[in-house]
Amino acid sequence: MTSRTLYLFGCAAPPVFDVAAVIEDAQGRGFDVCLGLTPTAACWLEDSLDGLAALTGHPVRSRYKLPGQPDVWPKADVIVVAPATFNTINAWAHGLTHEFVVGVVAEGIGKGIPLVTMPCVNAAYVQHRQFERSVAELREMGVEVLYGEGGFVPNRPGQGKPRAYPWHLALDAAERITTPG
Template sequence: MTDRTLYIVTCGAPLAARVADGVSAARSRGWNPYVIPTDAALPWLESQDLADVPILTGNRKPTEAKRAPKADAIVVVPATFNTLNAWANGNANTYPLTTLCAALGSRTRTVAVPFAKTDLAGHPAWLASLAVLRYAGVRVVDPHDGSTASLDPVESGTGDHIAESFRWDWVLGELEPAGETRGP
């Protein structure tokens, strides 16, 4: 049994096809994961075996109890152009965005894996949003190689290949204090 809660926010891009792997990797490192998909990510989750992992969608009703404990950390895998820009601008108009905006305000450890095609990553808002999120303490991980020092856009048609090569330890390792690892 673990007492560390991890929210896995996922957006609609090929890397969302690896959420089940992320759940497994998180559990092996002592996290209790909850999945929070954007509407665009839901089709990517349909064919995955997420077993007993809570999938939180939509806002709860005022009469409903909280659905999850407070997060100790949050990962956004993948973070698409739309979500990343809305998050950086403080737009909390969906449950995933509200979760992400609240994480910035509460200084919850957060790691994002941006996933935007070259033409979108060339838009000026992209670089500005990345700068805002980094300034706020979000660790940004390149989906190509796990780098935190650089970030390359996703060339059109390569998303599935990048998703296949992606390693969840790149993300989860950023949540651990320097020099500390948990699990196998």
Template sequence: MPGLLHLVTCAATPLRRIGELLDQLVAARWEVQVIATPAAATWPFLTGVRATTGRPVLHRMPLPDEPWPVTAAAAVLVAPATFNTINKVAAGVNDNLAVGVLNEHLGGPVPVVMAAHVKPELRAHPAFARSRRFLTEAGVVFTDLGHPLDWTQTVAALDPHR
């Protein structure tokens, strides 16, 4: 069994088809814990996650009297990974549960894959190239979500890490 996969989701168009990604991950025998950015947590496309994964969507830091909701993972996948989240993680910003989980894994032994969904105008921004280069040097594996959307390359990027 591959183990537990932290699937960090960001608010971008591919989130509409997150069910397809979850189906592929479950078929690949991953146990999946979805951790949504605050913006992604407001999107209705995550409503079926618990039925597929058996786990609730995590989206906020626990209150002081609540247990830490995130358990150890075998791998981390960010899909879709937005301009905002990629740059936040590269800069070490730790302002929500999703980026906090990513920051905790950056440079460590747990593999991290980011499936970038960034429009051309933002790909041209100097911060994006700098962030992507920095994260790649820290061990992050990048895939790009194209059009038409196909999760196959993203799921395949997890294979070497099993």
């Protein structure tokens, strides 16, 4: 099987601590994984970054490269943003690209790269009107948003179950999108 390149972008939500197992699952599905993190997620995983780079075979990125620097990752066949926080979903929908992860996926829409995201937000955040608007906006731009029935369902604040985060749904979507036929 020809390897497909998956950019896996994680945000600072508790399921990000399981990203090594997710990378291994994706690799078992035939993906060459490149890991990108928001700055806060990179801080949370600081002690694991070298190991994650070794696991993927690519540097872990959380910042834009400098002008003139070469790309260090192969071209993406699909990008998965999970867990995606309230902040990331809203910034992406509004095109606010101050963070590397949001900049790449915002540009990915224009490049026609298949995009999947699965939020990880509590039920209090989703009461903010902007969240549903942002989810709708991303869907209108062609992003597959795994939220609600068949995706992530928010918990009450403080009642999260990080180990129950349905990572498999995001990888299933990436696999479906990139499998010919």
